Amino acid sequence: MIKKLLDSSWFYYGAAILLVVGYVATQLQVQLPARSFGDIEDLREIQEMEDLNVVFVLIDTLRADHLQPYGYERETSPVMNRLAETGIVLRNHVAQSTWTKTSMASLWTGTYPVSNEVLNYQHAIPEAATLPAEIFRDAGYRTTGLYRNGWVAHEFGFQQGFEKYVRPQTAQTQAAVQRAQNSPHSLVGNDWDLTTSAAQFMELYKDEPFFLYVHYMDVHQFAYEAESALFGVEYKDAYDNAIHWTDRNVEYLVAKLEELELMDNTLLVIASDHGEAFREHGNEGHAKDLYGETIRTPVIIALPWFLDEPLVITDVTENIDLMPTILELAGLAPVDETDGRSLVPLLMGEPDPNPGPAYAHLERAWARAEDEEPIVAIRTDDQKFVWWRNWKPRPIIELYDLDSDMGEQVNVASEETEEVDAFLEMAQAYLDREPASWGVSPEAVELDDQKLGILKALGYVIED
Ligand SMILES: [Zn+2]
CATH class of the missing domain: 3.30.1120.10 (Arylsulfatase, C-terminal domain)
Incomplete structure (x- = not known):
C-alpha cells in the first residue's frame, strides 16, 4: 500500500499541497495572534461572555488618513492593518473636537461638547456624570486607566470609575526614543512606559474580567525609536515614524494578550481623539480649527475572533458612539442619556435607528x-x-x-x-x-x- 502510494504522482502533488498549506498556516500564525474564526452574526455572543475583557487603546493625535486601512500609501501600521483586515473599520468617523480634553470628555460621556460643556482649559467633568469605567467597575470588572496626557488627568474628572488611574513612572531603562527636530513638545518618558504597565496589569488580572484604557502619546509628541525611523527626517515624516513606533507598542499588547491566552475573550478597540494638521488649511498642529485632517480619526475594532472578511462601515459615525457600542457589546446597561448611539445594529447590517450627521x-x-x-x-x-x-x-x-x-x-x-x-x-x-442629563455644569479647576x-x-x- 505504501509503495503504491509513493508510486502515485498524486501522492507527491498531495504532499506538495500539504507543504504549501502548512507553510501558509505557519505564516498566519506568525502574523496573527491565535483566535478563532467567526463572522459578524456572532456579534451578539459577546454579550453572553462571562469573562469578556475590554482593552481600549486611544492613540492621541492620530489622523485617519495616515493609516493604510484609510488609504495611506505608507505602511505606517502593519499590526493595526492586520487587526483591520480581520476586524471592523469605521471608515468615515468623526471626533467631537480637535484638542484632547474636550474630545475625550465627549468620547467618555457619549455627549456633544455643547451638552457636557467641557470646553476650556479649566473645565472638569463633574462627579455627577456617569462614566463608562464606573459601569464596568460596578459590573465586577477590574478597571485601570494609563495615560501620559495631562488633559485627561484626575483633576479634570477622567479618573471616575477606574480603580487605578495612573501616569506610569518613567522606566529606569528607557527605550531610546527621539523626537522630531524643532519639536515644541517636551513631555518626559515615552509610550513604552504605558505598554509595560499595561502588560503588568493584564498579567495581574488575567483571571478576572477587566477594562483597560491605554492612552498613547508618542504620536502627539512626534516621538519614535530608531527602528521606526522608516520614513525620513522631515516633520511630517517624523509623525509617520511615531505612528509606526506606536504600532509596535500595540503589537506588544497583542502579543501579551496572546501569551496570556486572552485573545479569545478580549474586545480590543483602537481610536483617537483628533488628528493633526500639516498646513493643509494654513495651521500646523491641532486645537485651532475643524477641518478633516484634525477631526477625521480612525476606529479599528478587533473582536474575540477573526472575521473572515473585514467589516468596513462607511456610514458617518462619531466618537460619542463608541462607549454606547462597547457597553452594549459587553452586555451592560448604557450610560444614562447620550447623544451618541450604539453602532451594534449598524455592525449587524440592521437599519441604523439613529443615523444623522456628525458634529464637531x-x-x-x-x-x-x-x-x-x-x-x-x-x-x-x-x-x-x-x-x-x-x-x-x-x-x-x-x-x-x-x-x-x-x-x-x-x-x-x-x-x-x-x-x-x-x-x-x-x-x-x-x-x-x-445640557447633558446629569444637569451640572463643569467646575473650573484652578491650575497651579x-x-x-x-x-x-x-x-x-x-x-x-
Ligand atoms: Zn489629544
Whole structure:
C-alpha cells in the first residue's frame, strides 16, 4: 500500500499541497495572534461572555488618513492593518473636537461638547456624570486607566470609575526614543512606559474580567525609536515614524494578550481623539480649527475572533458612539442619556435607528477662561459644513463637497445658499442643545504652575 502510494504522482502533488498549506498556516500564525474564526452574526455572543475583557487603546493625535486601512500609501501600521483586515473599520468617523480634553470628555460621556460643556482649559467633568469605567467597575470588572496626557488627568474628572488611574513612572531603562527636530513638545518618558504597565496589569488580572484604557502619546509628541525611523527626517515624516513606533507598542499588547491566552475573550478597540494638521488649511498642529485632517480619526475594532472578511462601515459615525457600542457589546446597561448611539445594529447590517450627521465643536478661546468663539462643523455622507460663528469682522461659513473634494479645499458656500441656510439652522440648533442629563455644569479647576507646566510641555500655549 505504501509503495503504491509513493508510486502515485498524486501522492507527491498531495504532499506538495500539504507543504504549501502548512507553510501558509505557519505564516498566519506568525502574523496573527491565535483566535478563532467567526463572522459578524456572532456579534451578539459577546454579550453572553462571562469573562469578556475590554482593552481600549486611544492613540492621541492620530489622523485617519495616515493609516493604510484609510488609504495611506505608507505602511505606517502593519499590526493595526492586520487587526483591520480581520476586524471592523469605521471608515468615515468623526471626533467631537480637535484638542484632547474636550474630545475625550465627549468620547467618555457619549455627549456633544455643547451638552457636557467641557470646553476650556479649566473645565472638569463633574462627579455627577456617569462614566463608562464606573459601569464596568460596578459590573465586577477590574478597571485601570494609563495615560501620559495631562488633559485627561484626575483633576479634570477622567479618573471616575477606574480603580487605578495612573501616569506610569518613567522606566529606569528607557527605550531610546527621539523626537522630531524643532519639536515644541517636551513631555518626559515615552509610550513604552504605558505598554509595560499595561502588560503588568493584564498579567495581574488575567483571571478576572477587566477594562483597560491605554492612552498613547508618542504620536502627539512626534516621538519614535530608531527602528521606526522608516520614513525620513522631515516633520511630517517624523509623525509617520511615531505612528509606526506606536504600532509596535500595540503589537506588544497583542502579543501579551496572546501569551496570556486572552485573545479569545478580549474586545480590543483602537481610536483617537483628533488628528493633526500639516498646513493643509494654513495651521500646523491641532486645537485651532475643524477641518478633516484634525477631526477625521480612525476606529479599528478587533473582536474575540477573526472575521473572515473585514467589516468596513462607511456610514458617518462619531466618537460619542463608541462607549454606547462597547457597553452594549459587553452586555451592560448604557450610560444614562447620550447623544451618541450604539453602532451594534449598524455592525449587524440592521437599519441604523439613529443615523444623522456628525458634529464637531471647538471653543476657539479654550486657552482662555472668558470669551466665546465657537466653531461648529457638520459632517454628512458627502458634505462638510464649518461655521466660525463669532469670527471678526464677520462669521466665516464654509461648505465642501466631499465627493469631489475630500481635502476640503474648494468652499462652495456662495453657490449653495439654500443648503447653507439649512446647515446654519442645524448648527444653531446644535449650539442651543440642552445640557447633558446629569444637569451640572463643569467646575473650573484652578491650575497651579506645576500643572500648567505639564500641559505646556505638550506644546500648548495657555494664556494664564
Ligand atoms: Zn489629544
